[in-house]
Amino acid sequence: MSRSTTDVPAQVAGADACTVREVLDRVGGKWSIGVIVEASRGPVRFTELERAVEGISRRMLTLTLRNLERDGLLTRTVHPTVPPKVEYVATPMARELYDALLTLTTWADRHRGDIAAARHRYDEARAD
Amino acid sequence: MSRSTTDVPAQVAGADACTVREVLDRVGGKWSIGVIVEASRGPVRFTELERAVEGISRRMLTLTLRNLERDGLLTRTVHPTVPPKVEYVATPMARELYDALLTLTTWADRHRGDIAAARHRYDEARAD
């Protein structure tokens, strides 16, 4: 974390934007983050996720799980027991991603008030 | 950047996930990042953005601009000339955000190969 925006040459800016888009396309889904967070804390079962990720439907949980597994962010383990038991856990790569997202969290915490104020000001000005 | 994922207590994880969602809802749009990148390099006009952000339609540019302005990430300046001239520029807050996104870029660069490999493996396994 040494470079600042102003240090970035104009040329690489576009490429960076593209790269960010890749990540966002992957974890930008409505539920991906929530699932990653839960799976980062250790192996978790399908039904546990269904309850832990507030508001998610069974369909979306399945789809999200598949996409994350496909990208190597989640490991799916089937225990051949009766009844069947399937556990999901975040891969090291996903944990690193989560750490990276922490940077965004910090930003959001710092500027939450500013954003709310800006919105209020904007809406206020339009109300006239 | 001192804390690692494993250091984060379970309780705050959910809250962090929520915070990340806030940011993602704001800049997760298909075009937001591209516009922020362009506007971070200095004042830029509407038509310049239309050409700079590859593939964006006039409508989506307008909507993206409005949202970013509303959140205080962009400053809109109208020069009362003929013909009209409107310039957009990223606020300091937006530049900080861009710096935060650089962390994600780094992650993506490090793991791009891993993800591609994981996908290939996954698709391969399903082809059987």
Added chain:
DNA sequence: CCGAATCCGAGGTGATACTG
């Protein structure tokens, strides 16, 4: 318990044409 398949409505997205 875990997941797939189908149906269906809501909202996001783009092409085009028009205005101050």
Added chain:
DNA sequence: CAGTATCACCTCGGATTCGG
């Protein structure tokens, strides 16, 4: 130049139901 308006599409997400 800098938008706004309208329409048509089309993907996403939810509810429900069925299978292993």
